Amino acid sequence: MTGLEMPSADLLAHFALSEPASLAQTAIANLWTVTRADGHRAVLKVYGPRGMGSEAQGFRFLAAAPPDHAARVYATRPDAALIEWLEGPSLGDTARAGHDMPAAQELLGVASGLHRGAAQPTEGYPLLMERFAALFDLRLADDCEPQLRAAMAKARSMAQELLSSQVDQRPLHGDLHHDNIRKAARGYCAFDAKGLVGERSYELANAFRLPKGCEERICDPGRILALAALWSAGFGVDRLRLLQWAAAKCALSIAWRSKGRLSHDPELPLLANLLSCAENVDE
Numbered sequence: 642m643t644g645l646e647m648p649s650a651d652l653l654a655h656f657a658l659s660e661p662a663s664l665a666q667t668a669i670a671n672l673w674t675v676t677r678a679d680g681h682r683a684v685l686k687v688y689g690p691r692g693m694g695s696e697a698q699g700f701r702f703l704a705a706a707p708p709d710h711a712a713r714v715y716a717t718r719p720d721a722a723l724i725e726w727l728e729g730p731s732l733g734d735t736a737r738a739g740h741d742m743p744a745a746q747e748l749l750g751v752a753s754g755l756h757r758g759a760a761q762p763t764e765g766y767p768l769l770m771e772r773f774a775a776l777f778d779l780r781l782a783d784d785c786e787p788q789l790r791a792a793m794a795k796a797r798s799m800a801q802e803l804l805s806s807q808v809d810q811r812p813l814h815g816d817l818h819h820d821n822i823r824k825a826a827r828g829y830c831a832f833d834a835k836g837l838v839g840e841r842s843y844e845l846a847n848a849f850r851l852p853k854g855c856e857e858r859i860c861d862p863g864r865i866l867a868l869a870a871l872w873s874a875g876f877g878v879d880r881l882r883l884l885q886w887a888a889a890k891c892a893l894s895i896a897w898r899s900k901g902r903l904s905h906d907p908e909l910p911l912l913a914n915l916l917s918c919a920e921n922v923d924e
């Protein structure tokens with residue numbers, strides 16, 4: 642999204658906010674830190690013409706999740722959301738500082754906390770199956786690298802198999818990874834949720850690919866297998882399915898990036914290693 646103008650006076654008045662200071666810009670929104678009427682700091686996320694999209698259901702997921710590991714959502718309206726300010730650091734910062742496995746352990750704690758107790762009602766959330774449409778609709782360019790072609794074919798059939806045999810389906814954060822978790826006084830909290838219904842083990846799939854800035858380590862089969870062991874045991878999900886979901890999500894991200902017609906992609910080495918770990922893991 643473009644435009645560094647301040648939030649409108651109408652919006653600030655609507656949420657009773659003052660002292661807006663620019664925080665970040667994303668593809669669909671501008672973010673500011675603001676001060677609430679009670680004097681506490683918060684984050685105001687204001688969406689552009691594309692609207693909130695899947696983040697609307699993300700705010701619903703966070704608002705209904707156990708509060709000790711979810712950012713508080715103070716208020717929303719169709720074009721904006723007011724969210725708890727999370728001081729930090731993020732788990733991405735922790736991993737980038739060389740503490741990847743401690744970050745993985747904290748990420749597991751947040752995932753477990755978000756899913757403690759009974760699952761949320763599923764009505765109204767989009768389905769994980771729909772999110773994978775881009776992978777199934779993807780066209781490979783004539784000059785697509787043969788290794789990429791083979792890996793994407795494998796990942797596609799793996800995704801098809803997983804989606805048609807989902808277990809323990811429930812509302813999920815939908816984009817849980819290191820840089821969507823920041824520290825607050827009460828502990829690490831998730832924010833930036835997408836909100837969808839799918840197999841519980843999918844919640845940890847995307848974090849195998851992240852955080853940004855740790856690419857060499859992320860690709861290491863030793864890390865992939867260590868995460869699979871830690872997270873499957875701690876989150877109570879099947880290790881093989883977790884690895885398969887990680888490969889499927891990696892292929893989906895490649896499909897999104899290709900804008901519909903794939904010829905090459907920098908994540909091929911990671912996809913190949915995720916597939917190989919999934920194919921060779923002892924059940």
Ligand SMILES: Nc1ncnc2c1ncn2[C@@H]1O[C@H](COP(=O)(O)OP(=O)(O)OP(=O)(O)O)[C@@H](O)[C@H]1O
Binds near residue numbers: 684712727
């Ligand atoms: N509640 C919050 N407290 C502190 N920092 C936040 C908060 N919400 C967002 N941020 C920071 O603002 C930036 C943008 O965050 P956000 O998660 O909204 O978008 P993104 O991850 O950059 O993009 P996308 O929406 O495409 O995932 C990030 O650096 C994030 O750490």
Ligand SMILES: [Mg+2]
Binds near residue numbers: 820821833
């Ligand atoms: Mg984010």
